[in-house]
Amino acid sequence: MSFLAPILLFGLPLALIPIIVHLIHLLRRKRVKWAAMMFLLLAQRTNKGLSKLRQYLILAFRVMAVAAIIFVVGRPLAGGLLGLTGGAPDSVIILLDRSASMEQQLLTTGTSKRTAGLRNLTAAIKDAYGKRSKLVLIDSASLQPVSLETADALLDIPQVGPTDTAADIPSLMQGALDYMTTNQTGRTDVWLVSDLRQTDWNPAGGRWAALRGAFATLQGVKFQVLTYAETQPSDLGISVEKIVRRETSDKAELLLDIRLKRGEPVAEPIQVPIVININGVTSTMKAELKGNQAFLQAQSIPIDKTTLRGWGSVQLPADTSPSDNLYHFVFDAPAPLKSVIVSTDGEVSTPLAAALNAPADSSRTYASSILPATRAAEITWEETSLIVWQEVVPDPESPVAKQLIAHVKAGRSLIFLPPTTPDDTAFAGLHWTKWGTAAGDKPSLASWWRSDAGLLSGTRAGSALPVGEVEVQRWCGLEGESVPFARLDETAEKAPLLVQASADDFRSTYFLTALPGSGQSSLARDGVVMFALLHRALNEGSASLGNAQQRTAGPRALGEDPGAWTRLDIENPESILPLDRPLRAGVLKRSAGAKSDLLIAINRPLTEDATLTLGKTTLDEVFAGLDWRLLERTLENEKSLTSEIWRTFLILMAILLILEALLCMPAPKTAAEFQSKPA
């Protein structure tokens, strides 16, 4: 409990007034000559204990009533939960979800979930903890702990600003855990402000179990989860999936593949105006939306023939989620899609090369080469989008390994295929173990694969890839921490078929545990799965090549030096702090004087458009075994986390005074019976 006017609590000694008055009365009692002392003494002797108790109770009630009045004028505050925390903890760690979805706002006030949460939290911390606890902020964009002098800093430091990033809540929790274990924070309240998006929380991920276990070992850790989980069904989001510049003899145009998504399907088709901005020139088009999404393929936007490269955006009318109303893009002559297959096994490399050379997009140029590991130095690293490595994993200290690490850290793709004789040399924390074969006569099949994201996700039309039809006769075991994309069935002991490295800088590294070719698998024979897999990896890798690149907002979206980049799409580029530039959607180019002529469009991750949120049951599972409380708020009903409870004290005072009056109430003033009875 805290007070809005704590200075008035200095008046608490006034609660002793009844005791002082009582003592004065004791000293200044009237003197009465009394004859019936016999009755008085007897009454006092037999009434002593009860009388004393009654007297003390009356005094106590009077003291408490006066104290209650002082509490009332001190305007006490209690947050249903805060008021009962038993005092301020040693540390308060604030975990802030700064994902793009937290920018959903109330149109009438313009207050976003992030702002509302911060305001509410600031007030609550000031009221409940004051300056007695150490405040630390960890935000989802930087994951760096920042010490705060006062709770008010939560409203104006750069680390709480809006971003267009996704949030990785398990990483945020890990950040809190690391901070607590490193700094020995003692009794700690962890406040987590989030909109509970499933894509950010990833409740099925394996990290939660480890986090729960680690937090359970810490004493005095309490979680307060402040949520704004409401979603707006009528909210529209827009994204551009593909940009192609096409030129004929008489005109030039940009072909845009635009996707519109709505929270819930519309009953009747609606017309959605889209503002298209290319190099500062705007035009408007209308799209018809049926159901909950629309895909506008190859929308032609005429451009000047001299415009060979540039940038632009597509924009929807304002609604509750401004972050998904705008999507930036850049265009330039596309870089060739180069790939290298490092293998000495012709049965493996030939089908791979055939798939990689086949043009999935007629407007692009494809080039694939096959090299043995010994000639890996010949790889043109700066131009290659994908490397398929079907050789022994190189020693981490070797130059080739370092080149490969630089390759994946730059965002280009690398797929490891098992070598003929695997060893335990690891890359990105993963290493091959030994070959296995399907039990029985029949080959193993893929029993599970991830169809919502990754290299094996469904097609653009929504149908799934036929991964389940892939037959695998031999596969190679794999050890290490990874994100599974496909798994074989029981005949192969549910061995992984395709995994992604889970280490942060190695997300573009994949391990495919089966080889194409006869006696190995049907990857080459059936072709579709392998073709899609390879070309998606190739496209992913090419995104970081060429002079016009699309990137997802995140702390590394602009590399190591964000200050070297300038926003093109706003009039005052310097208004965006360098650290915020990779976190906010926009178009950027290197500052003057840079060698590269690179254009980058940064956008929100499309996972932020998913509106699924965690329910209470899932949260119970996520925080199972931990001391946590859920504080649900909405933008419309922004109820304070703390509330004034002076009425409670007023009622308490009234009760105390009534009790005191009851105890003080004299016996009824009826004359005692004094009639003599006849003898």
Added chain:
Amino acid sequence: MNVSQSFLDSKVLSRLLALPLNARQAMTGNVSGRHRSPVRGASIEFAQYRKYVPGDDTRRLDWRTWGRTDRFYIKEFEADTNLRLALIVDASGSMGFGEKDATRLNYSRKLGGTLGYLAAQQGDAVGLWGVGKGHRQKLPAKRGAGHLRIVLDQLARLEARGETTILESLHEAADQISQRALVVAISDFFIQPAKLKQALEHLRFRKHDVVLFHVMDQIELDFNFERPARFVDMEGGEIVMADPSLLQRRYKEVVKQYLAEMDNVIRTTGTDYHRVLMKEPYEDVLARFLLARLQSKGRR
């Protein structure tokens, strides 16, 4: 008789003179009076016949009966005598309770003085025991206006002080008053009822007609005080600090229990007991007392 004492009201006296002071039982006086005597006498009221025995006064033979029955019978008549009124007035410190000119002792003076005057007016003897620890006025019962004046003067001079000795005085009266008498005790009786019972039984054993006037103030029953106070004992000087608002309920219970015990004592000792509130006019109290006595005139 000249009424000189200020506590006597001539108007009250003149109104009450119409009511005789009767004893509830036969009295043994030394002169003829208006009260029944336990022995036969020469009044005009026929009592009974009895057979003549040698030695009887032949003047009392009823000759008419001898003429009819040829036997000797003696004709007996009731004897009337006077009574002795012994006024025992408590003059302990607690009798000084009350307003300056309306103390319990003043009230008792009026009750006792008026009774003495009435008794003297009908030829009865009046005596006084003014009792308190350390002081005592004791006048034996005598007839005559002169003695009444002395009794009234002594009554007027009584001062309320010291502890009560009413119990000792009652026992002493029982011992020292040799003949049947009307013993009237006026006090607040702030004593244990069980001890009072012993004194009353003592008086009853000596065949005295005992009357108690129990004088109390209303506030002594109700204990109605607004604020806590220091209560100073009027007899011993002991000081008790008490908050009546906290104590009143229990005080009343104690008083109620005391009065119930007093009722029990009165019932078992056959005492003529009158509870008197100081706010009541003493004339009403005496009128009620005298009227009740009219209906139960003394038996032999």
